[in-house]
Amino acid sequence: MSLKSQRAEMNPQRHSSLRQLLTRWVVLPLVMLLVASLAATWLIALDTANDAYDSQLLDPALAIANNVMVQDGTLRFELPPIALEVLRVDAADRLFFEVLASDGSHAVGNGRITPPPALPVLHQHLFYDSLVDDRPVRVAALRAGSAEVPILVLVAETYVKRDRLVKDMLIATGIPATLLALAAFLFSWFGIRRVLQPLDDLRDEIASRSPRDLAPVSEGNKPGEIRPLVQTLNQLFSRMQAAIDNQQRFIENAAHQLRTPIAGLATHSELARRREAPPELRDLLDMIASETRRTSHLINQLLTLARAEPGDLHAIERQPLDLHALGSQAAQQWVPRALAQNIDLGFELEHAWTIGDPLLLRELLANLLDNALAYGKQPSPDNSTVATDEGTSGKVTVRTRSEDELVVLEVEDDGPGIPEADRPQVLERFYRRPGTPGDGSGLGLAIVAEIARRHQATLALLTPASGRGLLVRLQLKRLVLADRPAD
Amino acid sequence: MRVLLVEDDKALADGLMRTLRENGYAVDHAPDGELALRAAAEEHYDLIVLDVSLPGIDGFEVLRQLRRNQHQGSILMLTARDAEQDRIKGLDLGADDYVTKPFSLPEFEARVRALIRRNRNERSPQLQIGRLSVDTVSRRACVGEEELELTPREWGVLEYLLTRAGQVVSKEQMLQALCSWDDSLTHNAIEVYISRLRAKLQSAGIRIRTVRGFGYVVEEPAR
Structure with a gap:
């Protein structure tokens, strides 16, 4: 559960940083490139449109110039009506013309056109942008006439078809460019995800492990x-494993060394407790005896824990075993203590074959029974003297059974149980619930x-059907073998 | 009853010797394997309490040599190691039982008692538990001076339980051991015999306790 929530927390973080990376290195440059390319296209398109239509604009200018005559120093303008019609009618744009005398006075024309800032040489022309009636226009200026009587012919045209051409060109280049940018963005988005996939896989591989599993990750x-990352990781794992092995070896050696003196102390x-002694001394001796028992229990548990931890030191044995046999062994070992405590220790054993380490599973059951007998319901003091076989007040039951693909081992007591909120914590080392009796x-x-x-195996701390007590359920994979011993 | 204690730790040896003496046994102490072998060759011991980790020859080797020399007494191993392989090795080499350090004194005493009793049973048909005395040859059971009247089936159940006093026995084990003389024996029948025996043994101070769903245990009366 904690693993899942951890990963859920990691995901948005990873995605946002990926998005930032993409925005910074792909999306922004792409947008800038797109804008720049559209701007360049616009400039080029404008230039192209002017190039294409400017020469067309020169034609009416030449035609007008050819029809202007200079007689006696005055200008005469004779344009055939049909030519004028042609001049005025254009599919999209309005045409304006004006002929200026050398002194700049208006001679003839259908509009007022601002002359160019610099006049072209005689018989030469130039193009420029200007305004007529506040509308932007393109103007062709032609210097015509003779050297004595020069005239300036101006023909202006609105920008409609030029704008249309620019627009067409912008669309023609802009859409493919935008599509290209979008494609580049998508490819890099999926590409980055694809490139990061092995890293994600590696993370999943490591996250799905037991926190204490330090076996090397496959490089395959x-x-x-x-x-190289995997190799570095594996080197780190093996160094950590070596350190843990050393620590385990130390705990084991220390526990071994302590066992004999503790046995002497216990003895x-x-x-001493069996000797006649004044009450105060007796109390002290009782305390020493109980502290000694506690110490020896702790040493045994530390050893078991050191042995249960994964490592090169203690390979877990995997052999077929019957939980029924495990329960029977437990009966031999634990019933005398239960009888002494006046607790009704009972068994509901069915054959249930699995694969496991017999020594470790026996320790597991021993710890569950030790807990059940210590923290389960205790007989009341007045009860214990009159207790009969069926009259005990505490009840502990060991169950084994097969369920489809699983085998189940259960230990149930009828004590105060463990509140649901505390259940994950009680599985932690050295955690004791506040107020827990005993030592x-x-x-x-x-x-x-x-x-x-x-x-x-799946371990669950549950509340028994009776509503009080603790039910510890262990589910292991069932061993189904044709040649296993008959049930 | 003579007991040889082979243990190199002085303090533990001292405590165990006192304990064994208080239980009424004559105790010799050997602090290493060589002395232990020499002592066992010269004297007869009903029980040898043998530590596994000894200076010089270790406990397993002492055990091997004792059994090779046809030592007849029981052997109880003491060990600070509890790996399954060690346990199996000790039992394979001929140890009768096995106690892991640290142990509680009552547990040690119970194992010693059980081994001594087993050793004695093999040589003598007399069983004495609490106020009950049983002769397994003549099939007579007496509480004090009064003889108990038992049917053969009751006798079978009683003998089976008494020779395993203090041990938890399952109904399956009892059925397997007893069905040779009555093939039709069932779980329910055993329960009937047990309740009859309980009534008859009341005056002897022996309690046959039920282990729910499993079997029975005869409690050894407090000493």
């Missing part, structure tokens, strides 16, 4: 660029969880 199908404190180490359920993890 990883791209060359990622392989002597028990012997436990806080390692029991952590050992159970570790051993379950080593077996890829």
